[in-house]
Amino acid sequence: MSNPDSASMYASAKKIYPREIDGRFANLSKIATVVLLGLFYAVPWFNWDERQAVLFDLPARKFHILGLTLWPQDFPYLAMLLMIAALTLFFFTALAGRLWCGFACPQTVWTEIFIWMEQWTEGKRSQRMKLDQAPWSWNKLRRKGSKQLLWITFSMWTGFTFVGYFTPIRGLGSEIITLSVGGWTLFWGLFYGFATYGNAGYMREQVCKYMCPYARFQSAMFDKDTLIISYDEERGEPRGGRKRSVDPQEAGLGDCIDCQLCVQVCPTGIDIREGLQYECIACAACIDACDSIMDKMNYPRGLVRYTTEHALHHEGTRVLRPRMFVYATILLFLIAGLTTSMATRTPIILDVIRDRNMLYREMPGNVIENAYTLKVINQSEEPRTFALSVTGIEGISLDGVGDTITVDGGGVLSVPVRARAHRDNAYGIMTIQFNVAAVDDEGVALSEDSRFLGPTP
Amino acid sequence: MISEEYRGTQQWSRDKQAVFTVVWISFLVAALGTMVFFAIFDPVDLTGIFDQDLDIGRDAGYAAGFFFFWVLCAICSGITAYLVRTAPKRKAKRRDQ
Numbered sequence: 001m002s003n004p005d006s007a008s009m010y011a012s013a014k015k016i017y018p019r020e021i022d023g024r025f026a027n028l029s030k031i032a033t034v035v036l037l038g039l040f041y042a043v044p045w046f047n048w049d050e051r052q053a054v055l056f057d058l059p060a061r062k063f064h065i066l067g068l069t070l071w072p073q074d075f076p077y078l079a080m081l082l083m084i085a086a087l088t089l090f091f092f093t094a095l096a097g098r099l100w101c102g103f104a105c106p107q108t109v110w111t112e113i114f115i116w117m118e119q120w121t122e123g124k125r126s127q128r129m130k131l132d133q134a135p136w137s138w139n140k141l142r143r144k145g146s147k148q149l150l151w152i153t154f155s156m157w158t159g160f161t162f163v164g165y166f167t168p169i170r171g172l173g174s175e176i177i178t179l180s181v182g183g184w185t186l187f188w189g190l191f192y193g194f195a196t197y198g199n200a201g202y203m204r205e206q207v208c209k210y211m212c213p214y215a216r217f218q219s220a221m222f223d224k225d226t227l228i229i230s231y232d233e234e235r236g237e238p239r240g241g242r243k244r245s246v247d248p249q250e251a252g253l254g255d256c257i258d259c260q261l262c263v264q265v266c267p268t269g270i271d272i273r274e275g276l277q278y279e280c281i282a283c284a285a286c287i288d289a290c291d292s293i294m295d296k297m298n299y300p301r302g303l304v305r306y307t308t309e310h311a312l313h314h315e316g317t318r319v320l321r322p323r324m325f326v327y328a329t330i331l332l333f334l335i336a337g338l339t340t341s342m343a344t345r346t347p348i349i350l351d352v353i354r355d356r357n358m359l360y361r362e363m364p365g366n367v368i369e370n371a372y373t374l375k376v377i378n379q380s381e382e383p384r385t386f387a388l389s390v391t392g393i394e395g396i397s398l399d400g401v402g403d404t405i406t407v408d409g410g411g412v413l414s415v416p417v418r419a420r421a422h423r424d425n426a427y428g429i430m431t432i433q434f435n436v437a438a439v440d441d442e443g444v445a446l447s448e449d450s451r452f453l454g455p456t457p
Numbered sequence: 458m459i460s461e462e463y464r465g466t467q468q469w470s471r472d473k474q475a476v477f478t479v480v481w482i483s484f485l486v487a488a489l490g491t492m493v494f495f496a497i498f499d500p501v502d503l504t505g506i507f508d509q510d511l512d513i514g515r516d517a518g519y520a521a522g523f524f525f526f527w528v529l530c531a532i533c534s535g536i537t538a539y540l541v542r543t544a545p546k547r548k549a550k551r552r553d554q
Contacts, residue, residue, distance in 0.1 A: 058515065058516070058519060059514070059515050059516060061499060061515070067519055072495075072496050072497070072499070075493075075496040075497070078492075078496070182516070184516040184517065185516075187520070188520075203477075206469060206477075207481070210469055210474045210477060210478055211477055211478050211481040211482070215480065283494075
């Protein structure tokens with residue numbers, strides 16, 4: 001690198017003072033911040049049938065999402081949901097670049113809000129820089145103190161909200177007022193609050209630059225048709241300052257007036273004019289900055305703009321390309337799979353545990369007996385009565401249990417049972433099925449395989 | 458030429474990068490690991506394995522599991538980062554001396 005700045009690669013650790021900018025993308029980012037964080041802070045307060053609408057009840061090992069209750073056995077749904085989330089991310093990254101990073105990542109939105117609070121208390125960029133250099137005074141103490149007060153209060157509220165997803169938040173509120181919060185609840189609340197404070201207040205885009213794995217490998221999703229934020233070198237160069245009255249063409253200049261505004265607004269402190277860099281989180285602040293200057297100069301907007309590499313080189317941009325079809329197809333399959341399995345999900349779980357202490361028992365009358373424990377979980381909210389049966393061997397029957405069992409709503413019932421079959425039919429290792437069916441609804445039924453052991457023939 | 462004042466060059470030292478990256482990545486992986494692990498195992502069932510009389514609640518079980526994973530992952534990626542960074546450099550060409 002011939003850049004004389006490269007000497008600063010590790011020597012300086014200067015603080016970044018991003019300059020505030022108004023414009024289309026700044027507004028979009030504000031909307032995204034308000035909507036996403038608004039959802040985060042509001043959702044735990046909604047109720048659904050006398051119960052918190054979204055509650056990940058870890059102590060009870062049940063997740064409540066609106067009317068749905070998920071059990072540990074439903075973990076595959078969560079895994080599928082995570083895969084869908086990842087593929088959606090890939091799809092949109094391939095299509096439109098780092099949309100996630102610029103507008104939706106928690107790191108970005110919380111940083112945005114912390115910067116707002118910084119601006120309210122410490123003022124604009126130049127004021128902040130001056131304040132940091134100034135010796136301690138009453139004014140500095142007041143400004144810095146109120147910033148910390150805002151940050152800490154907001155972080156605490158964030159930690160409280162986070163814990164509110166796992167412990168009913170209304171109860172938690174009254175516990176805090178009466179100072180009777182449980183130890184672990186308090187710990188995780190403070191932990192999350194402190195992480196928010198550190199990440200959004202101090203580390204900010206350094207997290208993206210140094211610590212985020214996605215930032216490094218997202219380029220694998222990029223191709224020459226991916227939407228990126230880029231400086232139009234052809235139009236901008238040679239850059240240089242000029243009066244508004246000067247015609248750039250006569251002066252032999254490009255449209256870039258070298259005002260540095262795009263650098264000043266950049267939260268990661270890069271110069272977009274040097275081309276696509278992995279530090280760029282696509283927040284689009286430089287687009288707003290440059291557009292405002294182009295307006296002032298009466299030049300057309302878009303010297304820095306959303307574009308693609310192909311478009312920059314005057315080749316057509318293709319939106320429909322194999323990569324998009326591959327991501328979309330996998331995504332559709334996953335979504336279809338999840339929807340079908342959720343729709344056809346039976347609200348019972350049956351676990352069959354074979355008694356390991358005994359292979360089989362020979363009973364009088366040439367009867368072979370195997371012992372099992374059935375764990376029946378009723379995933380519906382109301383108590384339910386189920387019919388139990390066993391099939392798979394001719395004449396096999398259940399003993400030790402009535403025809404029906406009743407399980408409480410959301411309850412688990414362990415039933416020790418014995419399956420019996422005639423010796424003529426039961427030999428070696430055989431597969432049998434335990435069947436459980438709700439008495440009130442034939443559709444709610446489930447079979448689980450197990451093994452039945454008999455003497456070798 | 459961009460003046461240093463404008464260009465807010467905040468660069469972390471390599472040590473700081475390594476430490477924070479190790480802590481952060483092991484945190485993320487530990488969170489994922491804890492989620493998968495406790496979806497399959499109930500901490501209440503597990504405590505009995507170590508000591509019949511040990512009776513810690515689920516909350517403490519989850520927390521213990523999470524920190525166990527975090528420390529484990531941090532040791533793993535910490536050692537990896539250390540080895541990668543301190544490995545002898547491949548010499549591009551032999552020098553006379």
